[in-house]
Amino acid sequence: MIELDRLSKTFKQKNGKDVTAVDAVSLTVNEGEICVFLGPSGCGKTTTLKMINRLIPPSSGRVLINGEDTADLDAVTLRRRIGYVIQQIGLFPNMTIEENITVVPRLLGWDRKACHARALELMNMVQLEPRHYLKRYPRELSGGQQQRIGVIRALAADAPLLLMDEPFGAVDPINRDAIQNEFFQMQRALNKTVIMVSHDIDEALKLGDKIAVFRGGRLIQFDHPDTLLAHPADEFVSQFVGQDSTLKRLLLIRAEDAADDAPSIAPDTPVEQALEAMEEQDRRYVVVTDAERKALGYVKRRDLRRQQGACGQFLQPFKVTAAHDENLRILLSRMYEFNSSWLPVLGADGLFLGEVTQESIADYLSSGRSRGKTSIVSPAANAGAPAA
Amino acid sequence: MAERYGKGLLGALAAAALLALLVHWIGLNVIRHYRDDLQFYLQAHLFLVAVSMLAALAVGVPVGILLSRPFMARRAERFMQLFNVGNTVPPLAVLALSLGILGIGDGPAIFALFLASLLPIVRNTYEGLRNVPASLKEAATGIGMTPRQVLLKVELPNAVPILIGGVRIALALNVGTAPLAFLIGANSLGSLIFPAIALNNQPMLLLGAAATALLALLLDGAVTLFSRLCLERGLAR
Numbered sequence: 001m002i003e004l005d006r007l008s009k010t011f012k013q014k015n016g017k018d019v020t021a022v023d024a025v026s027l028t029v030n031e032g033e034i035c036v037f038l039g040p041s042g043c044g045k046t047t048t049l050k051m052i053n054r055l056i057p058p059s060s061g062r063v064l065i066n067g068e069d070t071a072d073l074d075a076v077t078l079r080r081r082i083g084y085v086i087q088q089i090g091l092f093p094n095m096t097i098e099e100n101i102t103v104v105p106r107l108l109g110w111d112r113k114a115c116h117a118r119a120l121e122l123m124n125m126v127q128l129e130p131r132h133y134l135k136r137y138p139r140e141l142s143g144g145q146q147q148r149i150g151v152i153r154a155l156a157a158d159a160p161l162l163l164m165d166e167p168f169g170a171v172d173p174i175n176r177d178a179i180q181n182e183f184f185q186m187q188r189a190l191n192k193t194v195i196m197v198s199h200d201i202d203e204a205l206k207l208g209d210k211i212a213v214f215r216g217g218r219l220i221q222f223d224h225p226d227t228l229l230a231h232p233a234d235e236f237v238s239q240f241v242g243q244d245s246t247l248k249r250l251l252l253i254r255a256e257d258a259a260d261d262a263p264s265i266a267p268d269t270p271v272e273q274a275l276e277a278m279e280e281q282d283r284r285y286v287v288v289t290d291a292e293r294k295a296l297g298y299v300k301r302r303d304l305r306r307q308q309g310a311c312g313q314f315l316q317p318f319k320v321t322a323a324h325d326e327n328l329r330i331l332l333s334r335m336y337e338f339n340s341s342w343l344p345v346l347g348a349d350g351l352f353l354g355e356v357t358q359e360s361i362a363d364y365l366s367s368g369r370s371r372g373k374t375s376i377v378s379p380a381a382n383a384g385a386p387a388a
Numbered sequence: 389m390a391e392r393y394g395k396g397l398l399g400a401l402a403a404a405a406l407l408a409l410l411v412h413w414i415g416l417n418v419i420r421h422y423r424d425d426l427q428f429y430l431q432a433h434l435f436l437v438a439v440s441m442l443a444a445l446a447v448g449v450p451v452g453i454l455l456s457r458p459f460m461a462r463r464a465e466r467f468m469q470l471f472n473v474g475n476t477v478p479p480l481a482v483l484a485l486s487l488g489i490l491g492i493g494d495g496p497a498i499f500a501l502f503l504a505s506l507l508p509i510v511r512n513t514y515e516g517l518r519n520v521p522a523s524l525k526e527a528a529t530g531i532g533m534t535p536r537q538v539l540l541k542v543e544l545p546n547a548v549p550i551l552i553g554g555v556r557i558a559l560a561l562n563v564g565t566a567p568l569a570f571l572i573g574a575n576s577l578g579s580l581i582f583p584a585i586a587l588n589n590q591p592m593l594l595l596g597a598a599a600t601a602l603l604a605l606l607l608d609g610a611v612t613l614f615s616r617l618c619l620e621r622g623l624a625r
Contacts, residue, residue: 055529079531080531084527084530090526090527092524093524095622104532107531107533107537137622139622163530
């Protein structure tokens with residue numbers, strides 16, 4: 001956990017006037033979370049970041065890591081405990097990839113074997129073949145590969161906290177997406193606390209558990225990404241997140257949040273009873289579940305009309321379904337793709353959680369409710385996502 | 389790889405051919421006649437060059453480093469002007485001056501050569517260090533290197549190409565100026581050249597001049613090769 005307590009920075013200009021670059025910024029980032037500092041250039045986000053590892057000495061205020069005031073540590077010790085990634089990557093051209101990765105462990109006095117083992121482990125984590133790359137020099141690698149090395153170098157000494165200054169800004173869009181996903185999974189797996197500077201709202205929404213919006217050295221809003229989109233604190237924030245903020249929210253909302261509590265029936269329900277229920281609720285179909293609420297399929301009103309017996313006979317399998325942790329953007333895309341007006345939302349064991357329809361999505365988005373972070377890529381990466 | 393070696397081979401062949409032409413021009417019997425002199429003066433010449441270059445390196449590199457440190461940022465250029473002015477004085481004049489102060493012999497010659505070699509080394513050390521990208525220094529500091537470690541592990545290794553450039557300039561200057569040391573009573577290849585001028589001995593003059601030039605080329609090649617193989621690995625060329 002890292003806590004900034006009224007952190008401020010004043011510079012003296014050449015004409016003798018004081019300029020406040022960062023004005024009493026206070027915020028807390030919990031362990032295992034990614035916090036994105038967002039804002040236009042010159043808003044103080046990078047200065048704030050650099051005050052954490054004291055590349056820029058703060059004028060006043062405190063930085064606490066796990067409750068310990070970092071002012072008591074000397075700058076070098078402090079920095080060795082914090083991973084640092086910069087936009088320009090900053091790999092040392094005179095060192096091989098292995099030397100670059102193990103530079104902090106070597107500073108900390110790890111022995112040669114431990115360093116080598118660590119380099120192998122990290123290279124495997126970013127899917128770069130160690131045999132090919134460890135003995136090479138940075139200039140022999142592509143930009144994307146270099147940035148991956150830059151990230152794992154920051155992880156090498158297993159620092160619990162990672163500071164990243166626009167880490168993916170210099171990578172081309174296609175590679176950036178892949179590296180972001182890779183980084184997100186790594187971060188979730190290793191449970192690192194990350195503070196990242198970005199001016200890219202999409203990157204912030206994609207990676208951030210919390211987003212801190214800066215303007216003119218002040219912290220304007222510090223919230224979950226979805227809250228930021230749903231309830232921007234002021235005009236500036238709403239301008240910054242863009243006019244399509246509601247569409248952006250689709251990425252952040254999970255199927256289970258937008259699902260309505262649609263009814264379901266058992267397979268042995270008599271047809272007349274099912275028809276009556278559907279008529280009453282003006283539904284053209286209903287989901288069929290077993291005794292443990294596992295979804296079996298659905299029945300259509302048209303198929304049941306003027307029929308006898310139990311609904312089980314008329315059961316149809318689902319054309320498409322939605323997993324509970326998929327985001328609405330994927331769901332909407334699927335609905336259009338299959339020309340379906342609804343999707344059943346299934347939990348981990350096939351449990352029926354409700355239905356997502358165009359109306360339920362619209363209801364959720366306009367309801368003023370908002371939630372925290374959802375998974376961006378794979379269910380495996382979702383383990384650390386906090387509940388709403 | 390093969391292409392590189394091929395080029396090297398071609399270069400070596402060309403050099404050998406030139407050397408053969410030179411030897412033919414001077415004449416084998418002349419070389420045989422002056423062999424002992426040549427050996428003696430070459431050694432003396434090398435001694436002057438080696439001592440003055442080592443001294444220039446020992447002083448120039450630390451001075452260059454010092455000038456490149458942040459606390460010197462504002463004054464560095466002024467100091468550099470001082471060295472510049474020093475370098476506008478012709479080597480001959482420096483020799484004469486050091487003769488006046490230190491007398492005759494190897495000492496004043498080495499001192500003059502040292503002064504002549506100093507500026508390129510200081511200037512290029514300073515420029516080389518200043519040209520190390522700020523992002524590299526920031527990354528190095530940010531991951532927890534002390535200023536000393538930043539200098540030794542990141543700044544100096546990445547300043548090497550420019551620094552070595554300065555050493556090569558200084559070396560060429562040094563080897564080329566060393567014959568003048570004859571004028572203040574120090575032994576060098578100049579001891580072949582100047583008497584030859586006085587005696588109008590063309591072959592001997594040529595021998596001295598050619599030996600000086602060859603020495604400069606050889607030393608330059610050696611420094612370049614050493615730097616490429618040992619110091620500049622991984623750096624862009």
